[in-house]
Amino acid sequence: MAGRHIVMATVGSQGDLFPFLAVGRELVARGHRVTVAAHAIHREAVAAAGLAFLLASGIAEPEDKAAFAARAFHPLRGPRFVVRDLAAADVAASYAALAPVCAEADAIVTTTLAFAGQIIGETGRLAWLSAVLSPAVFLSAWDPPATGYARLDTFLRGSPRRGGWLGRLARTVTAPWTRPVRDFRVSLGLPPVSPWGDPFHQGQHARDGVLAMYSPLLGEPPPDAPARTRITGQCRYAPGGDRLAPELAAFLDAGDAPIVYTLGSAAVHAGASFLRESIEASVALRRRAVLLTGSPEMRARLPAALLEGVLVQEYAPHGALFARAAAVVHHGGVGTTQEALRAGRPQLVAPHGFDQPDNAARVERLGVGRVLRASRYRADRAAALLREVLGDDAVTRRAADAARVIQREDGARIAADTIEAAMRER
Template identity: 75%
Template sequence: MKPRHIVFATVGSQGDLFPFLAVGRELAARGHRVTVGAHAMHRAAVAEAGLGFVMASGIAEPDDKAAFAAKAFHPLRGPRFVVRDLAAADVAASYAALAPVCRDADAIVTTTLAFAGQILGETSRGTWLSAVLSPSVFLSADDPPATGVAWFDRYLRGSPRRGAWLRRAAEAVTSTWTAPVRAFRRSLGLAPVSVGGDPFHRGQHARDGVLAMYSPLLGALPADAPARTTLTGWCRYSPADGLLDAELRAFLDAGSPPVVFTLGSAAVHAGEAFLRESMEAARMLDRRAVLLTGSPVLRERLGAWHESVFAVDYASHGALFERAAAIVHHGGIGTTHEALRAGRPSLVVPHGFDQPDNAARIARLGVGAVLPAWRYRADRAAVLLRGLLGEALTRDRAMRAADRLRVEDGARNTADAIEGAMHRGGRAP
């Protein structure tokens, strides 16, 4: 295929970025030009991957990351804040930044909250594809996402009718959140919503195909997935600096495999209590621990810690998790995949968004347990970790899951699907 220009438009944390860096490098190796539209904080990561970058967001990086994370991950108000007050409110600025880059794009690939990218894809004469990074995004009636409320989740999975009710209820509750997007569409002379519907739900799915960029281990495609959906497998990106620093390597080499505690790249900023409880859980277990604090400020606020604990702002998850005895994490889709790939048991502490569903899928695989964030306490974590670390069957299942995940090549499969869609040709609006 002759070289083409592919634009990725993504909104979110590293978990929403890294899969596109993996696919982008695969496409670049095939001779294509790739531009990634993302938040300014991702500029360096995109450059490191050797891809083009455009700042596709007018949202300023918060000065107080802890306060921002607490607001974004509030169990009731967090989703509305992220969707309405951040992503939807940013649609005009994002459109202005992306439009010049997309004029010569042969393909545009968008994510759930990339509302401006969705409009540009819909109105493009080129190929428009959308990406689904975790199973819950489909909001399937046949495979309803877990909410984190155990009895309710069991009820929902009892029949597709209940799952369909959840989908209708979610669409009704969140319909006002995308009002800024509908208003902006009208200013462009477009219908308030696309043919698919609300852009936060079914309207996000592109006309030329949907890329389900997660491992089949987490679930097969639901029967009610959009037409022309391809389950590609996980698109793993390992940064060039994915080696562990000397001090952390020395700590790992000096004793038994530790329990690793992390809340990813976003929720961690509101995680001081989580980290303190985690240190106490490790003490109760008489286990070594590695804490990923997300920032030097939070690391310093923890004060002194025992020599059996190592605290660091960030470490490559892939390299670190392979050295762990178990991993305690928030259930973000990228971290969930890395924990599965490491073949270590997980204790998942979901905070919001897709995390309760990812956590439930880990539990159904038999490779981990779930402890909701609001219930996270040292004694509870210690009990669950003791069970996970002592169960040979859980460890065996985790290793078998790792063997399956390591042979997936989601980046290649996704690049094949994008090239195939471009070969078929986009459709004029």
């Protein structure tokens, strides 16, 4: 059924974008046309993947990225800022960009915060699928997302009744955040919410199928997931073909495997002290280190002269670098988490917000790493936990077992199969 046009509407960081690029490339290889609708910051990445780009956001790129990240990852006010003040407030501009393109498309795939795409999927004649990029999005009573507070998480996982309490609380607290979306729906002559519910929760899950685009190592779809949910496995996209820069490759060749520290693409500006504490942790462990700053601004916050055995890079392909690491310290973004699993390396996760505490808890339950909340991330604590996982043969063995599982997954193929099936049904 080659020759169809699929629109992928995504709102978020590179971690939200990359799975779509993997699936988009698979669809293009099958003869389809794919348009990725996203914020302007993703234009170059989409073009590099060989896919068409559509600017579907009226949100300007922040001038002060550190201040923006501090707001976005504030433990209490951050989620409201991202959902209400960014994604929901952008719904009209996004709809105006998406609607003409989708009028001629055969399918649309949307993410959690792609509110305009959800409206188009609900009301249009095209096939509509949604993507869930981490287990926490389901807000399941049977598999409640971890909050990062051990006693509360143990209580919630005690029974579906307890787990359901967290979901009800979250839906109540966040309902006002999507008021701009409800108002916009009314302006289109639609009910304030879809038949499925609030757009940030049940309403995000599509009529024609839900793609759980992550490894089943992180969790199978729970019993209360939407009926047409299909877990795909990791939808892996490796920009640059997993090639390491010459300087980094030479550093790796010159000594023992280093500890790799990274805050991914979204949280990188949220932890100003993370890189400095990480250097001290590696010194305490007498281990070499690779620090990924994520941006020139973060590199500028480090001393100009670094200790021997410490290499700083703005970015490196996670798959290729993690495979040569002794351990990986990261923020718990679902993409980074899966790359660390794929590399088969012990992990220390320092979650900052959103789904990251839940991803971190899943790493710990798999027995392949430990968790240290970002607010408690200090060199001595990080060093102690790293010493623990690096010296535990059982952790090493379980990490290697997980790698063999995830390396066999082909999420992009399964997702493309599901999208094609949905288009045939329409």
